Amino acid sequence: MSSGEPSHRWIRLIEPACTSCMICARECPTWCINIDSHTEPVEGPAPGSRGRTQHVLDSFAIDWSLCMYCGICVEECPFDALEWVSDASPSGSSPSALVEEMVQPQSN
Amino acid sequence: MNEVAPEGWLAAVEKLKADGFAYFDWLGCVDEIGRLDCFRVVLVVRNLAQGAEARMLSCLLPRDDPRIDTVGGVFAGAAWHEREAAELFGVEFIGGERRRLLLSPDFEGTPLRKDEVLAARTGMNWPGAKEPGESEFSPSRRRLVPPGVPDPAVWGDRDESLTSPEPTEVVESAVGGRPRRRRT
Numbered sequence: 001m002s003s004g005e006p007s008h009r010w011i012r013l014i015e016p017a018c019t020s021c022m023i024c025a026r027e028c029p030t031w032c033i034n035i036d037s038h039t040e041p042v043e044g045p046a047p048g049s050r051g052r053t054q055h056v057l058d059s060f061a062i063d064w065s066l067c068m069y070c071g072i073c074v075e076e077c078p079f080d081a082l083e084w085v086s087d088a089s090p091s092g093s094s095p096s097a098l099v100e101e102m103v104q105p106q107s108n
Numbered sequence: 109m110n111e112v113a114p115e116g117w118l119a120a121v122e123k124l125k126a127d128g129f130a131y132f133d134w135l136g137c138v139d140e141i142g143r144l145d146c147f148r149v150v151l152v153v154r155n156l157a158q159g160a161e162a163r164m165l166s167c168l169l170p171r172d173d174p175r176i177d178t179v180g181g182v183f184a185g186a187a188w189h190e191r192e193a194a195e196l197f198g199v200e201f202i203g204g205e206r207r208r209l210l211l212s213p214d215f216e217g218t219p220l221r222k223d224e225v226l227a228a229r230t231g232m233n234w235p236g237a238k239e240p241g242e243s244e245f246s247p248s249r250r251r252l253v254p255p256g257v258p259d260p261a262v263w264g265d266r267d268e269s270l271t272s273p274e275p276t277e278v279v280e281s282a283v284g285g286r287p288r289r290r291r292t
Contacts, residue, residue: 019240020240020241021240022236022238022239022240025235025236025238026236026252026254027236028235028236031229031232031234031235031236031254033235034235035235035238036238036242036243037240037241037242037243038241038242038243039241053241055240055241058243059243
């Protein structure tokens with residue numbers, strides 16, 4: 001948290017840190033976080049070892065019309081994948097426009 | 109914390125005021141369901157002449173008939189707190205102000221009683237019900253239920269041949285997590 005700056009304004013996902021563990025979505029008192037993920041095999045396991053899978057985040061959406069900026073998700077995330085930032089959360093003309101997708105689309 | 113009987117509530121508050129605890133701090137209510145079949149009304153007064161020393165009084169009221177004397181005549185400011193407790197917990201303050209403070213006049217229910225079910229939520233998909241690696245709600249799994257929403261087997265999808273659930277049963281099933289398989 002930077003000193004002196006108003007930083008309690010908007011919550012941002014640090015995508016590489018997120019393991020889609022669902023803890024934030026379960027802790028959220030307003031049910032505003034919606035996560036979609038799938039399971040993929042881990043590439044290139046050592047020869048002879050058992051195949052492993054990992055969760056891959058497809059979608060992480062916060063509904064700003066529901067969020068009450070309590071910060072419980074930021075506190076609870078065990079991987080520090082959510083953080084406060086000092087930008088204002090996005091505005092919109094309808095409740096559905098306030099649902100913000102935080103996973104950046106992959107270019108490949 | 110001093111516990112007094114409902115009959116002695118008003119006298120105990122008057123005595124505290126006479127003893128110098130003349131600053132009313134707050135009055136609140138606690139739903140003790142699961143521990144006691146009671147509501148607990150709590151009052152805190154302070155003595156500003158002696159470093160704001162505090163005294164806490166509490167009083168247990170039976171859940172089926174929660175009535176207590178108003179202390180609005182001793183501390184006028186307590187009337188606000190009593191109106192709040194009255195509408196949120198359904199406690200009657202005998203002789204107190206009966207107007208609503210926060211809820212709209214046509215609202216029915218007592219929102220801070222722990223057996224009050226958030227009915228709208230029982231019909232919604234909880235985002236946390238998905239497991240990591242899932243994108244869709246799978247109904248077949250042993251589902252997680254969100255905190256505050258009772259186990260559907262107790263409230264909602266309850267077997268109609270059973271009697272309606274006891275308030276304690278509703279509260280105990282609404283703590284969230286995976287509902288345990290119910291013993292019959």
